[in-house]
Amino acid sequence: MxxxxxxxxxxxxxxxxxxxxxxxxxxxxxxxxxxxxxxxxxxxPVADGGDGTVDAAVAAGFERRTARVAGPIGEPVEAAYALRDGTAVVEMAEASGLRHLPPGIFAPLTATTYGTGELLRAALDDGATTIVLGVGGSATTDGGAGMLSALGARLLDSDRVPVPPGGAALATLVSADLSGLDPRLADVEVVLASDVDNPLCGPTGAAAVYGPQKGATEEDVRLLDAALAHYAKVLGPRPARTRGAGAAGGIGYGALVGLNARFRPGIEVMLDVLxxxxxxxxxxxxxxxxxxxxxxxxxxxxxxxxxxxxxxxxxxxxxxxxxxxxxxxxxxxxxxxxxxxxxxxxxxxxxxxxxxxxxxxxxxxxxxxxxxx
Incomplete structure (x- = not known):
């Protein structure tokens, strides 16, 4: 120098x-x-889309925003996201992460990403035109169904009522209507930032690889994998094989099929954003x-x-x-x-x-x- x-x-x-x-x-x-x-x-400070992604963005000059949203088992939690010049960094673990479960308590079959959808909606309310959705550290294996529901999708069973929260209930899904998704999403670029590229289902899928970390037994894993496969059959099987579809309990699939998200390795996205x-x-x-x-x-x-x-x-x-x-x-x-x-x-x-x-x-x-x- x-x-x-x-x-x-x-x-x-x-x-x-x-x-x-x-x-x-x-x-x-x-x-x-x-x-x-x-x-x-x-x-x-850097992050790859998982825990700490919002903190890294704030350290780089983004403004921290907060919203009261549903946690993974439905209780309200205070979740943060970051915003600067129309770009929002949303960390799904802030709303739907394992850290929001009581100590020693897991909910592998029923945990929901609904709060992540609410957090995305808050970013839209703040005028975000680009959303980086960092995924990781989740308590959920619901394929992003809760997130899509919070944004206006209707996921219905044979009685034409919404399926209950969680991945297991997706086995009862009969129809999916995505026409009610927040219309602002059509004008927003959503980037799915993840450090994993697993597909949604199968031996390297969301339930098999990450379900046990969230308290899923062998039987739970089989049930969840079958439910996710059925879910993908209803919504569209092709994105289920896309890189990142299995990220964070399958929220990657929900973002790909419902939000028209683009998958990029989390650290690459964050290095650009930061x-x-x-x-x-x-x-x-x-x-x-x-x-x-x-x-x-x-x-x-x-x-x-x-x-x-x-x-x-x-x-x-x-x-x-x-x-x-x-x-x-x-x-x-x-x-x-x-x-x-x-x-x-x-x-x-x-x-x-x-x-x-x-x-x-x-x-x-x-x-x-x-x-x-």
Missing amino acids: SDGVRRVLVAADKFKGSLTAVEVAAHVTAGLHAVAPRVAVESL GFEAALARADLVITGEGSLDAQTLHGKAPAGVAAAARAAGVPVVAVCGRLDLTPEQLAAAGITRAYSLSALEPDPTRSIALAAPLLRTLTTSLAADFLS
Whole structure:
């Protein structure tokens, strides 16, 4: 750099269960400045569409808005979305996420995405012309049926009454009328942002892969998969095989078939929305990371997306994480020069999570000594 000061871009995701992406950036910055006080650090917390997506957008300058909506089991919850210049970032977990269930309680057969539809409606009320629907962390396996119902669709059983909430009830679906969907959707671009590309049904579908995480037994999974297949037969089977249809309990399918959404990998969408390209142009080192760098990271998670974009621009990348389960060769193939893990300082997972903040600052001083001194 002409002024002799290194410029570092911190573009890391959350450390799930311990630190938000905003907190990660703050502690990394503190660690860097402890060793290299003159380094210019820019923070751009990132997310891949799941938990923390709205927080990342707000940190990048979006305005936080809130709405009172139905939670996954019908109780009211306060949900946030982000808005800037006609673009809304809606995180379905804010309305329909696992975090809204009582501790130890799951509702795999009956949890609904109705509140996500209400959150989308709130974004429309605020004048959004582009909606990024980030999906992940859901408590639901209803194929987005609740979301569509909240937006005006009529999903009816043989008695011409609306089917009950949840994925299991979709087995009773006889007809679907989407003509009543909010007319404003016709003039809005909806982008489905997800870090998974599963189809709706089958052995790699929403129920089989993600149902057990939401409390579904083997029998529940079979029931839900059959119900989703029937649902897709009524609404249209072709989108059910589209990439991302199975995301977040099948809400991807609902967005594709009902909202004319366009699927894009979540981290790619969020890097565009957050202005990553411009920030990257100002950096000569990028620090990324997440709670666990493992095989899943390589398949569309935030650090892989950050590293791919930085490598294309010729900017080196290092990573911080809670736990490291990738070889140096795997890291190099992903475009990450080196990774630093909290577990190297504190092997006990419970203590590592509890002490994540001071451990991360300490870890970053080592990184700064290696790359900035």
